[in-house]
Amino acid sequence: xxxxxxxxxxxxxxxxxxxxxxxxxxxxxxxxxxxxxxxxxxxxxxxxxxxxxxxxxxxxxxxxxxxxxxxxxxxxxxxxxxxxxxxxxxxxxxxxxxxxxxxxxxxxxxxxxxxx
Numbered sequence: 015x016x017x018x019x020x021x022x023x024x025x026x027x028x029x030x031x032x033x034x035x036x037x038x039x040x041x042x043x044x045x046x047x048x049x050x051x052x053x054x055x056x057x058x059x060x061x062x063x064x065x066x067x068x069x070x071x072x073x074x075x076x077x078x079x080x081x082x083x084x085x086x087x088x089x090x091x092x093x094x095x096x097x098x099x100x101x102x103x104x105x106x107x108x109x110x111x112x113x114x115x116x117x118x119x120x121x122x123x124x125x126x127x128x129x130x
Contacts, residue, residue, distance in 0.1 A: 074103075
């Protein structure tokens with residue numbers, strides 16, 4: 015009887031752990047993809063992740079800037095297209111961009127989306 019109780023307890027704990035694992039993103043894959051997909055002309059300054067209450071999915075915001083003399087629109091578009099093709103990211107959008115005055119053309123941007 016004690017063995018059955020222990021077994022039932024372990025099965026409940028295993029189900030709980032499996033439920034958590036099923037809803038969490040594959041974080042190492044997410045960060046590896048970010049590293050591989052970020053063009054050399056883009057510097058990421060901030061990456062925020064948070065669970066959406068309505069869907070339970072993780073939303074993200076990436077804030078960065080285009081560095082050097084690279085084409086701003088081309089670099090950001092390339093980055094967004096790469097994120098959209100990745101199996102880790104969905105609903106990727108440019109949330110805003112701003113040209114910095116006197117910053118030799120430096121442009122900041124925000125990209126939003128959700129993790130798959």
